[in-house]
Each structure stands twice: as structure tokens, then as C-alpha cells.
Amino acid sequence: MRAYASAGLLILGFASLANAHTTFTTLYIDRKNQGDGTCVRMPYDGETATFPIHPVTSGDMACGRNGTEPVQFVCPAKKGSLLTFEFRLWPDAQKPGSIDPGHLGPCAVYLKKMDNMLTDSASGDGWFKIWEDGYNAETEKWCVDTLVENNGLLSVNLPQGLPSGYYLVRPEILALHWAAHRNDPQFYLGCAQIFLDSNIHGPLEVPKEHLATIPGYVDLDTPGLTFDIYQKDMPPYPMPGPQVFTPNSSQSEANTNPNAKPMVQTVGLVPSDCLxxxxxxxxxxxxxxxxxxxxxxxxxxxxxxxxxxxxxxxxxxxxxxxxxxxxxxxxxxxxxQNVFQGPPAFSAQEVVVPPPGELPVMWNNVFEKKEG
CATH class of the missing domain: 1.20.58 (Methane Monooxygenase Hydroxylase; Chain G, domain 1)
Incomplete structure (x- = not known):
């Protein structure tokens, strides 16, 4: 069992933890950096961008503050693509860091299929969980421990059985350092807009028991939000939300109409003349x-x-x-200078902030566990 600090030390540490928050800034698809903020719904206000979502029943729980508004671009992904989400203490990477290591707790990744990325609501029903990681009693690690070890980089593979279409992808961190003692579980999350190109076509069928309505899937009485991470005899952690849903790839392919016209991305493309x-x-x-x-x-x-x-x-x-x-x-x-022939060719390249470390593979492989 991990030895946690005494109550007195915890109180002293709370002040330093107060501003050590985080936010989702950057999406990588199959290890390619899409660019800071590209395809990501983020808060507008830099002063509060790293703050947790309050209350946990607010509409901001879907995609964060200002997350109801779509962004211009939708990033293309392929069947089974590896998505990596970068979380930062400082949104503009002016200083290194991902999240305070004392902000222990679980992580999860949710998806929502969108018929119209520009007009469909992020809030409401239709969300389902494709990945999660809570507390590992064998390693005595929380998901946040592993996130910090990976410099704020969290990776998941898209399930192979997902049909083509537009999706919101929602990585979620739940920090529990103040959950039991101050009734203040802290969610840090955001949404990325993607288009999935797959040979599976047709509607997405998610069993009712795997669906979540956000906001509404948790409240302050949800067991996973009142959990005391400092207790000596750690019981199994109750993950919030529905169980992970992994669509059956073989069944999805079998149900695909062979005459169906392949879905092609038409919304959110970066213009060909973008300099x-x-x-x-x-x-x-x-x-x-x-x-x-x-x-x-x-x-x-x-x-x-x-x-x-x-x-x-x-x-x-x-x-x-x-x-x-x-x-x-x-x-x-x-x-x-009266040089009136132009404009001169634009030769500069997009400035891309390098990742803070090696992009990880998906840990806590939920696909292997399902097969097992």
C-alpha cells in the first residue's frame, strides 16, 4: 500500500496544489502533431483555462468551458488510429509540466458520434466510454501517476468496430485530492473534433447500459467522486460513468451494407490554399x-x-x-519602399511545439481485457 502524507502535511500541501491545474491543448493522430489547439474545443480565457469544471452537473462537463461551440477544423483519423492527448499546466507551454502529481485520480476517454459537427449539441445523451484507468492495487498507481510519468501524454486506440463519421473525443481527468475532505472532485477535460474514415458504414449501435448523458452521468454523491485517496486500506475504486464499450469489429463489418457509399469528410477540412x-x-x-x-x-x-x-x-x-x-x-x-510588385511568396513554416516526451502507447489496454 502506498504511504500517503499525514493529514497535517496534506493541509500544508493544499496551498501549493491550488493553482497546479491542467488543460487539454493538443491532439496527435497516429503520432502526428495536429498543432496546438487545432481541432480542439478549448476555453477562451487563458487565466482560467486550466481550472476544473464546476459544478460537476453543469453543461461545461461535456466539452469544457466554451466547449459547446465548434471549432473550424476537424482532424481526420483512420480505423484503429492512435489518438494522443496532451495535457499542460501552462496552455502555451511557456513552462514544462502537465498536472501536479498530487492531483491523483482516474482518467477516461469518451466518444460521441455527431451527425452534424457544426450544429449538434455536445451536451446531452449519446456519449460512451472507450477507455478508462483508475487505481491499480498491484502497482499502487493512479492513472494520473502514469500521466505524469508520460509528461501529460495520454494515448488510446480508436476501437476497430466504429463506423465512419464525425466524432467528438473527450479525454477526462478526475482529480480526487480534495474529493473526500472538501467535497470538491475536480474534472479536467476537453473535446477534439475528428472524422473517422473506416470501411464500416451505417449507424452506431451502443447498448443502452453503455450510454451516458453529459452532464448528468455524475453528481457529488457518485461514489467515484467521494472516494478518499488517503485512506490506509484502499478498497477497489468505483469508476464513474458506464462501463467501457468496444464495438465488435467483425459484427460491424458483417452488418455493413456492401453497396453503401463510403462516407467522405466534407466539413472541417483545412483549405488547400492555407498558407x-x-x-x-x-x-x-x-x-x-x-x-x-x-x-x-x-x-x-x-x-x-x-x-x-x-x-x-x-x-x-x-x-x-x-x-x-x-x-x-x-x-x-x-x-x-515603393516596391509594388507582389505579394512576395510566403515561405515560413508552421511553428509546432514539440511533444514533452515520447508519445506513449495505450496503457491499461481495455481491448485485451475484453478479449481475455
Whole structure:
């Protein structure tokens, strides 16, 4: 049994834990970084972006604060793709860190199939759990322990039996350090928008007992939210929410209509003429110019796009907005020097923050456990 700190030390530690929160910032698909904030529904306010969701019965439990609003891009994934979610203490990665190691508790990943990513509600029914990890009595580790060891990176494979379509993916961390003693379980979560390209077509059929309504699947009386992580004789941890659902791949393929037209992504694609991407914003080509008035119009257009980039940027930072602004400033200088042939080619590359460590495979393999 892990030896936890005494009650006195816990009280002293609470102050340092108070601001050591976390947020989901970055999606990787099959180990490829999609870009900070890209396809991710995030809070707008950087000051509170890492704060937990309160209350646990609020609409923010679905996809976090501002999570009811879709973002511009939907990231493509394939059957069985490995999805990796990065959680950070600092949304813009100005400092290292994922979550305070004292924020012990379980993790889970939920999906919701969306008929229309832009208009369907994130809140409500239709959610189901594809992965979870609670407390391992053999290793005496919580999911958060493993998350910290992996630098805030959590990976899951999409179940093979999922049909093609648009999905919200919702990684969830539940910190229990204040759950039993202050009645304050803390959820940290967000949603990524993906399109799954699969050879399985048709409706998604999830048994009723595996479905969850969010908000509503937990409240402050849910056993998994009142659990005392500091008790000496640790009983089995009761995971909140429904049991993990893994659709049967063979059955799903057998039920697929062979004449069904393959589903193709049409929503949320990054435009082919996108010069630079920053989260869910794209810099567009400027109109050609050959005289002073059209040159200055291009400058104004460029800076207008720069303003929109900064305005739309989530708390992950303005690195690529700054790259675009530098491009605008270079055109501004050329116009001031009476160089009216342009615009110059945009040659900069998107700034991608490297992952904080090696991307992990899925731990606590729920597929193997089901097969066993």
C-alpha cells in the first residue's frame, strides 16, 4: 500500500496544489502533431483555462468551458488510429509540466458520434466510454501517476468496430485530492473534433447500459467522486460513468451494407490554399498587386488577417500569429519602399511545439481485457 502524507502535511500541501491545474491543448493522430489547439474545443480565457469544471452537473462537463461551440477544423483519423492527448499546466507551454502529481485520480476517454459537427449539441445523451484507468492495487498507481510519468501524454486506440463519421473525443481527468475532505472532485477535460474514415458504414449501435448523458452521468454523491485517496486500506475504486464499450469489429463489418457509399469528410477540412495554420485559423493568399493602391490594400488585408488570428487564438499562444504578422510587416516595408510588385511568396513554416516526451502507447489496454 502506498504511504500517503499525514493529514497535517496534506493541509500544508493544499496551498501549493491550488493553482497546479491542467488543460487539454493538443491532439496527435497516429503520432502526428495536429498543432496546438487545432481541432480542439478549448476555453477562451487563458487565466482560467486550466481550472476544473464546476459544478460537476453543469453543461461545461461535456466539452469544457466554451466547449459547446465548434471549432473550424476537424482532424481526420483512420480505423484503429492512435489518438494522443496532451495535457499542460501552462496552455502555451511557456513552462514544462502537465498536472501536479498530487492531483491523483482516474482518467477516461469518451466518444460521441455527431451527425452534424457544426450544429449538434455536445451536451446531452449519446456519449460512451472507450477507455478508462483508475487505481491499480498491484502497482499502487493512479492513472494520473502514469500521466505524469508520460509528461501529460495520454494515448488510446480508436476501437476497430466504429463506423465512419464525425466524432467528438473527450479525454477526462478526475482529480480526487480534495474529493473526500472538501467535497470538491475536480474534472479536467476537453473535446477534439475528428472524422473517422473506416470501411464500416451505417449507424452506431451502443447498448443502452453503455450510454451516458453529459452532464448528468455524475453528481457529488457518485461514489467515484467521494472516494478518499488517503485512506490506509484502499478498497477497489468505483469508476464513474458506464462501463467501457468496444464495438465488435467483425459484427460491424458483417452488418455493413456492401453497396453503401463510403462516407467522405466534407466539413472541417483545412483549405488547400492555407498558407499558415494557427490552431483553427488559416492565413489566406493575398491578392496580386502591381501599384501603390493595391499594394497598401494587400497590407491592410494581411494585418486584418493577423488581427483575426490573434482574436481567434485559444490560450495555446500566438506563435504562428506572430509569424504571420512578420510576413505582413515585410510587405508593409516593401510598399513603403515603393516596391509594388507582389505579394512576395510566403515561405515560413508552421511553428509546432514539440511533444514533452515520447508519445506513449495505450496503457491499461481495455481491448485485451475484453478479449481475455
Amino acid at each position: 499558415l495554420k494557427s490552431a483553427n485559423w488559416c492565413g489566406k493568399p493575398l491578392a496580386p498587386y502591381s501599384d501603390s493602391p493595391s499594394c497598401w490594400r494587400a497590407v491592410n488585408d494581411c494585418f486584418a488577417q493577423s488581427k483575426e488570428c490573434k482574436k481567434s487564438s485559444p490560450p495555446v499562444g500566438l506563435r504562428n500569429c506572430d509569424v504571420w504578422s512578420a510576413y505582413c510587416e515585410s510587405i508593409n516595408q516593401l510598399c513603403a
